Amino acid sequence: NAGVMQNPRHLVRRRGQEARLRCSPMKGHSHVYWYRQLPEEGLKFMVYLQKENIIDESGMPKERFSAEFPKEGPSILRIQQVVRGDSAAYFCASSRNRQQETQYFGPGTRLLVL
Amino acid sequence: QKEVEQNSGPLSVPEGAIASLNCTYSDRGSQSFFWYRQYSGKSPELIMFIYSNGDKEDGRFTAQLNKASQYVSLLIRDSQPSDSATYLCAVSGGSNYKLTFGKGTLLTVNP
Numbered sequence: 693n694a695g696v697m698q699n700p701r702h703l704v705r706r707r708g709q710e711a712r713l714r715c716s717p718m719k720g721h722s723h724v725y726w727y728r729q730l731p732e733e734g735l736k737f738m739v740y741l742q743k744e745n746i747i748d749e750s751g752m753p754k755e756r757f758s759a760e761f762p763k764e765g766p767s768i769l770r771i772q773q774v775v776r777g778d779s780a781a782y783f784c785a786s787s788r789n790r791q792q793e794t795q796y797f798g799p800g801t802r803l804l805v806l
Numbered sequence: 807q808k809e810v811e812q813n814s815g816p817l818s819v820p821e822g823a824i825a826s827l828n829c830t831y832s833d834r835g836s837q838s839f840f841w842y843r844q845y846s847g848k849s850p851e852l853i854m855f856i857y858s859n860g861d862k863e864d865g866r867f868t869a870q871l872n873k874a875s876q877y878v879s880l881l882i883r884d885s886q887p888s889d890s891a892t893y894l895c896a897v898s899g900g901s902n903y904k905l906t907f908g909k910g911t912l913l914t915v916n917p
Binding site for chain 2: 725740
């Protein structure tokens with residue numbers, strides 16, 4: 693009964709490098725959501741994806757951030773040219789469907805930008 | 807701008823007492839309400855969800871929803887030190903799948 697899986701759990705990058713965060717949803721779930729938790733801040737919605745489709749990316753910064761959920765494989769959140777302000781915990785959640793369906797969270801990836 | 811407000815705490819209660827956590831939300835169209843627990847350095851863990859006005863009980867936890875007052879609460883009976891964590895209130899509306907979170911209330915249960 694595997695839950696939502698994320699890797700890596702911790703990621704250290706220098707300014708200007710790229711960060712790739714991966715998320716595999718729970719078995720039977722086809723909806724993936726990414727949230728960011730900045731230090732001392734609440735969780736903020738970033739993007740919602742289904743297989744091969746970005747449904748809503750209204751919470752994504754306009755530049756440097758992108759997300760995908762290919763037909764095969766995990767969902768990827770990609771941050772190009774990272775800056776120190778990108779340091780945060782990035783959580784992935786999944787649900788079976790989107791209507792009144794609870795979202796279950798993965799363990800998160802803690803990104804530290806030096 | 808949809809907002810979810812929670813007292814940041816810390817809320818401190820003795821072991822065995824009832825802990826009461828409160829949350830208000832701004833969007834009257836909100837339809838789904840969730841309580842998550844987050845231990846320091848860990849991910850949010852779903853505790854309860856509630857969709858209808860009234861109370862919903864699950865073990866030591868009771869969620870209460872009042873849509874007219876735009877208020878949702880979580881009661882924890884017989885609080886245990888292991889309940890010490892940050893409790894996050896989250897809200898979504900209708901077909902709006904986005905969860906809007908409050909900043910959380912830090913609960914400390916003292917042995």
